[in-house]
Amino acid sequence: MLAPLPERMRPRTLNDFIGQPKLLGANGALRRAIQNNLVPSMILWGPPGVGKTTLALLIAESTKRTLYSLSAVSSGVKELRDVLARPSGLFSPVVFIDEIHRYNKSQQDALLxxxxxGQITLIGATTENPSFEINSALLSRCQVYILEALGKEELIKMLHQAVEKDEDLKTKNIQFESYDALLRLSGGDGRKLLNLLELVVNAHSQESLIAITDEMVTEVAQQNMARYDKSGEQHYDIISAFIKSLRGSDPNAALYWMARMIKAGEDPDFIARRMLIMASEDIGNANPTAVIMANACLQAVKVIGYPESRIIMSQVAVYLATSPKSNASYLAIDEALALAEQTAHLPVPLHLRNAPTKLMKEIGYGKNYQYSHNHPGNFAAQNFMPDELKGTVLYQPGQNARENEIRKQLQKWWGEWYEY
Known part of the structure; x- marks a missing residue:
């Protein structure tokens, strides 16, 4: 029985590797480290199907080191210690840990x-942000390399390479009428792209000419739609559907997509973190309690764990879905960042500056600053922007009950300068 096409097409040398030119190009930092046999322990962070596992295999092969491969899903401290106890050769062995973010603190500490x-060269692969998922002590001992999703030209090159070099595919007459569906459905995932290509070819293997069209690819993909794969494209599709259901105020759809993730083994922390981001980004000041609820959910998930945490996650998902929505604060900070980049040269007005010394007071620092507490309604009609930006509006309250009240208050306070 033939191995899957992605396995058959796995690169055997660095020159065969497609993608990651910043790391593996002629002057790439990682290529130079491999060529000089000065490979550091590292974390490979990137989306699925960009070659993290393949790169670990190539590093071990190119530097003539023993490779031990573990999966964080199925191994624990015992397996780690067994590997660490094995003898090594002239150079420290490469220990590759796939999905290293799935290791808990004690498992990660066992590697420190x-x-x-320098007893081992650790290569950890993760699709999650290492800053959140890897212990700071371990992270400080590793170089983080960011792998990017494959681009259109790289994916097309991968397709043609498979058709021309694979022993099975090159016996068939395959032509590409269009690439759009293959590229769209693969989402930059090389493994998924090759799997889809093989599905399409096998579905039409009896034809003398296999002319691959978008319609053909879409039909085959629908017939063979894979179940949720945490490390595959559906991981991103389903979390997107979940967030969009919360944003769209549909608690039923939100619960359904969350249940799909839970049943597939998704990390509850990941789901809770996404709800916390959504609570601020999409609800914001329309219901400030939402971010408090979401943060409490994240902390509860960490303390209680699954399966009990599903109840709290359900409660908060329903709460977020049924809350009024506003992205006004999210839009405001992006506008503020853009403005700050353009106007970083503007000085702070003298009345807003701190005056810790007598000289600073004498030259006007803090002069005429008005304390809001000393004015009716706790409001001092004073400019708090650089003079050149006086009256600039960044925060536009959303169209909901609470922010309508905020708008009225701001108009009352700042009506002379601000127009909401």
Whole structure:
């Protein structure tokens, strides 16, 4: 039985590797480290199907090191210690840990001593942000390399390479009428792209000419739609559907997509973090309690764990879905950042500056600053922007009951300068 096409097409040398030119190009930092056999312990962070596992295999092969491969899903401290106890050759062995973000703190701590002493060269692969998922102590001992999703030209090159070099595919007469559906459905995932290509070819294997069209690819993809794969495209599709259902105020759809993720083994922390982001980005000041609820949910998930945490996650998902929505604060900070970049040269007005010394007071620092507490309604009609930006509006309250009240208050306070 033939191995899957992605496995058959796995690169055997660095020159065969497609993508990641910043790391593996002629002057790429990682290529130079491999060529000089000065490979550091590292975390490979990137989306699925960009070659993290393949790169670990190539590093071990190119530097003539023993490779031990573990999956964080199925291994624990015992398996780690078994590997660390094995003898090594002239150079420290490469220990590759797929989905390293799935290791808990004690499992990650078990690696610290060996990495620090150089007993092993650790290569961890993750689709999650290492800043959130990897212990700071371990992260400080590793170089983080960011792998980017494959671009259109790279994916097309991968398709043609498969058709021309694979022993099975090159016996068939395959032509590409269009690439759009293959590229769209693969989402930059090389493994998924090759799997889809093989599905399409096998579905039409009896034809003398296999002319691949968008319609053909879409039909085959629908017939063979894979179940949720945490490390595949549906991971991103389903979390997107979940967030859009919350944003669209549909608690039923939100619960359904959350249940799909839970049943597939998604990390509850990941779901809770996404709800916390959504609570601020999409609800904001329309219901400030939402971010408090979402943060409490994240902390509860960490303390209680699954399966009990599903109840809290359900409660908060329903709460977020049924809350009024506003992205006014999210839009405001992006506008503020853009404005700050353009106007970083503008000085702070003297009346807003701190005056810790007598000289600063003498030259006017803090002079005429008005304390809001000393004015009716706790409001001092004073400019708090650089003079050149006086009256600039960044925060536009959303169309909901609470922010309508905020709008009225701002108009009352700032009506002379601001127009909401």
């Amino acid at each position: 001593g060996a990495v620090e002493k």
